Amino acid sequence: MAACRGAGDSALPRFLNLCSLILHIQLYYPLWHVLFFNSFSVIAFFCVPSTPDQTFCLGICCHLCKRKKGKNILTVVPQDTLKYCKLKVISATVMLRRSFMRWISLAESRELFMDTGGRILQHPRATLAQTLQVLAEHHESGDATLTRAALQRLLDLDVTDDVTASIASFNATKSGIYTEQDGVSGGSGNGAPHLVLHLMQSHLDDATICEGCCRCVANMCQLASGASYCSSQGDESRGDADTSDSLVEQGAVELALGTLTKYRYLSPRGRAWAALAVLNLVCLSRDGARRAVLAGGESILSTTLLAIMEEVYGMNRYDAVKNGVTECLLSTEQRTTLDAALGAVARLLISSAGDNATGVSYRYEEADYMTVKAVVYYLFWLSRLILLGTRPDKIDLCNDNRYGEERNRESHDSSAICDTSAEQSGGCLHFPTASRSQRSAVLSYLPPLQKAWMSLKNLTTCGSNLPMVYEVLHQISKSDASAANGGKDCVRSIVEVVRLVGISLTGLGAAGLLEEKQLQQDLLANAVTAFAALTSTRKDLSERELANAAAITDVHCDMRTGSDVDRKGDGVSAVIPTEAAMRVIEMLSTGAVSGIALSAIHQIHVSHKRKMEREGTDVLLYDREDFELLIRSVQLLSNLSEEDTAVSSPNTLAVLHALLIDSASALAGMERKHREDISSFFVSQTSVEHMLLFQQCGIIAQVYAVLWGVLRTKEGARSTVELRMYECVERLQTLLESMGRASATVGNVSASVGDQRADCDKARGCGEPGVLGAVKTSKSRAAVAETIERLIPLGKKVVHSLELVSVAESTGGNKGRSAAALH
Structure with a gap:
């Protein structure tokens, strides 16, 4: 019987609970009567694992069972006496058990989620309250199987906003497990961390638990703002913050990024959950982007993007042909992970820089090479996927080059997209009449493609990033250096997709896809802006340096022969004079x-x-x-x-x-x-x-x-x-x-403007709309x-x-x- 109680149940709390029952029952019955005639209840109370419902039943038994003539018979007591006794028993029991005992014992918790052999039940029937209480009380018991089973049950229940709100509002401090010193490292809040974050902090080495918690965090971030579910009751300073802000203050960003660093040990859906958690935290909170930058979020997200793309290439799942129809075998989890990671990168790039003393206003002005590489490679990789889904006749399905590395081609030649420069005037893709695979490709890849072009547009806005962009594009082109066209197909695929999706694709508005129509317009605007920046004059020199360089004889390197040709009078080079830059400009100038x-x-x-x-x-x-x-x-x-x-x-x-x-x-x-x-x-x-x-x-x-x-x-x-x-x-x-x-x-209108502004500062009515309107005009x-x-x-x-x-x-x-x- 002692084994049934579990490791977390001792005799002292049960004895105190029994004393509470006797103390309240003796108000109506003599103490000796209860102890003598109800000895069976004492034995049952110590031997059987108790729950709040069982405790209540035992208390009622003490009132109803009496010894009379050597037999147990039921004696009806007055209704008001029974009701009063019921309330007293419940209140006293709750107070004692909340102070000295667990709500659910370890043995009872195992019975909720596992069978007698210790195997996880396929369809547990634990309620949301029981699941949360088990996680709160027993996740540090050392039984990782129980924690995983309870967390999986929580994920199965978390399918509606109401359930998510209940999870977010669950305050683990009510059970007496945590104290205010248990805050997550890095969190700025004074209260205890949320249960989900505490689970992640306590099981950093368990990828399954961390990825499940990331899904809960991602769902909680999407709750409507206006009420703080995660902040403790005593933390009034965050009472007006929403759920995502409270999670960020408690260290959710650092924990989610830490989970994403273990992407090789995460399941495919776990990667998607971790990436979605980071995306929601940085986009739906006030301070999430700043904390993600401090935690190295750009590097982590960029590494994840490159690793997943490398994994897709390595698994040879880039594309396939079935019954003459091209199908992309990219899984839904991989799409979600890549889309969320790129969205988080795009958000971090447009976040405010930490130090504006140097004139840097946004993060994209000080981006590192890994971020630029991830954005450009993802843009090229996604362009190939779109061409596979919409124009399979324009691409060689056997091309499987990996990031500029020459791979062995044993049975297939490596030719990429066909030269479509002569076909650019025709071939419109009308969405309502397109095939199912074409519509699916457009709807699936249009949002991430727009994010990729927005990120590249932001990167090319800063002149210091242009050499890195040129270098990455040059590496992509070298992947097809053995092709007959000199490696232009890789960059041409990027341009072809912009023409296809931004120009040739029609009918989105007629099909009622207004959001997709706006994405199409934004994509085209971002792409044209990025192309304009890549083909513009060099930005690494000031106007004075450009004037001085123009007066010096320019030695131009002939790209075809490689010989130096003295070209007097040409002035300074129109682009940054590197091999990568001039090569990219040449590829972009083909029409x-x-x-x-x-x-x-x-x-x-x-x-x-x-x-x-x-x-x-x-x-x-x-x-x-x-x-x-x-x-x-x-x-x-x-x-x-x-x-x-x-x-x-x-x-x-x-x-x-x-x-x-x-x-x-x-x-x-x-x-x-x-x-x-x-x-x-x-x-x-x-x-x-x-x-x-x-x-x-x-x-x-x-x-x-x-x-x-x-x-x-x-x-x-x-x-x-x-x-x-x-x-x-x-x-x-x-x-x-x-x-x-x-x-x-x-x-001289400009002089009069200065006079009016000075008069406005001196006049009493400088704030009047008429005066301000005159100055503005x-x-x-x-x-x-x-x-x-x-x-x-x-x-x-x-x-x-x-x-x-x-x-x-x-x-x-x-x-x-x-x-x-x-x-």
């Missing part, structure tokens, strides 16, 4: 990237024209997102204008010519509106006119930059003459100069005037170059020569 930019410009322009026709107006503002994408796309063409021959083609310049014609019409409409006194335009113009003029000037400036680069090539010079762009640019220049003279007659007018003044000189240079080219083409003497050769 695919410029085709994406041109398609984006065309789509935005056509959509804007249709909107103007529907509203019946000749002048209309661009939407903010459309305008930003339009400007970035034209900027990308400007960066590629001298290297990419596709930019100099008549098709590309025709689209840009249409933009200039629309800008000329918009400026002419403004001039007609203020025909009587053009100077009044800078006095009485509205905020809409301000924004409209800013947009048109921005478009004109970017197109001028494209023309300036195109005119330096022979093909570009011929195309501008064929399209008669000289006439359009000359008309624009006339309008801009007229507005520039009008702004000069108004006076004056600043806007000054910015408009400054924009026009800076645009006029650039326009003069472009007009002069176009004039030289036009004259040369008309006379035939210098026909076919670029503007640079004619100067």
Whole structure:
């Protein structure tokens, strides 16, 4: 019988509990009567493992059982006496057992989750309260099997928000197990840690328990904010914090990241749970991102991303063909892990930097090489998966290169994506009519693809990260260095997916997938911005250093022959002069990237024209997102204008010519509106006119930059003459100069802004809306005037170059020569 009580049950607590029963029962019956005639209850109480329900039953037995004439008979007692005795027995028993004993003994806990042979029950019937109490009382008993079984039962029950809220609100301190000194290391809260976090802290070497706790943490983070489930009752300072903030304060971020470091010992679903826990903690809490950065979260997440991708390659589960249909054998757990880990990396990259004294504002400005490598490799890897699911005819399924390492190819050649540069104009993928595998690939991989491009866009925004991005892309290209195309297919796969998903994919809005439609637009904007940064002029030199370098003879390395060629007058290199950078620029200048930019410009322009026709107006503002994408796309063409021959083609310049014609019409409409006194335009113009003029000037400036680069090539010079762009640019220049003279007659607007600001500081009513509105309007007018003044000189240079080219083409003497050769 002693063995049935379990290791955690002693005779002293049971004796004290029995004394409590006798003390309350003697209020109605003599003490000797109870002890003599109910001796059987004393024996049963010490021999049988007790629970709160059993204790209550024994107390009732002491009232109902009496010895009469040598037999046990039931005697009915008054109802009020029985009710009063019941309440007294329960209250006293609860107080004593809560103070000196466990709610559920170890033996009873094992009976809830295991059979007599010690095997875990497949379908335990323990309730949520029993499961939580067993975990709280016996997880340190040394019985790891019991802890795992109870935790698995908790995971099976945690399927609704109500259950998750009950788990989050469970306060382990109520059982008397923990004290306030048991806080998780690193936590800033004063109260005891939550039960789930205490489990993780107590079983750091048990991967099964840690991964199960990570799932509970991930679910608790998604509870609606507004009530703190995890904070203790006495911690009033965190009373207004939500669940995720309380978990972060108790060290959940460090524990989840610590679990993720053991990814090789975690199950596939355990990796997904750990990654989801980190993602929810850093995204749904105030301080989670900062603590993750301090704990080395970027390195841990990046290592996890690379390791899982390596594992997928090593298992040869990259792709397969069944019945002529390409199927990706990437499991759901692997997708979830990669998506969550990348999302956490993206969140950490845009978090605030710890020290702003050096001018660093965000984490992506000081990213390490491992983070850059993980983002770029994941982008390439995900692009291949999307091509497998949507365009299986465009990829060689046997290509299984691993991260730039040359693997033995015994039975298959290593050719990657087919050259699709000649097929970019066709092949639209309409989502409603697409195949099931294509729709599944789009819906599965569009969210992580957008995150990857957002992360790469943030990384390329900082010039110090560009050498690392170039180096990683160069390593990817070297993985196919033995291919006939010189290793361009790896980078081309990234570009092809952007064109396919961002340009060719249509019908998401018609299918009711509005969120996916927004993701598609964001993906295209991030990709174009990243391409523009990768193809822009070098950012490792200041303007003064660039000017000094331009005066020195540049030694250019011929990429084809490898010989040094003295090219006087070329000035400083357009990109960072490394082999990786120049190789990547060469691969991005093959026409695919410029085709994406041109398609984006065309789509935005056509959509804007249709909107103007529907509203019946000749002048209309661009939407903010459309305008930003339009400007970035034209900027990308400007960066590629001298290297990419596709930019100099008549098709590309025709689209840009249409933009200039629309800008000329918009400026002419403004001039007609203020025909009587053009100077009044800078006095009485509205905020809409301000924004409209800013947009048109921005478009004109970017197109001028494209023309300036195109005119330096022979093909570009011929195309501008064929399209008669000289006439359009000359008309624009006339309008801009007229507005520039009008702004000069108004006076020095910027000086008046300073005077008004000084007067505003001195006046008592400087906070009045009228005064502040006047200052804001004056600043806007000054910015408009400054924009026009800076645009006029650039326009003069472009007009002069176009004039030289036009004259040369008309006379035939210098026909076919670029503007640079004619100067």
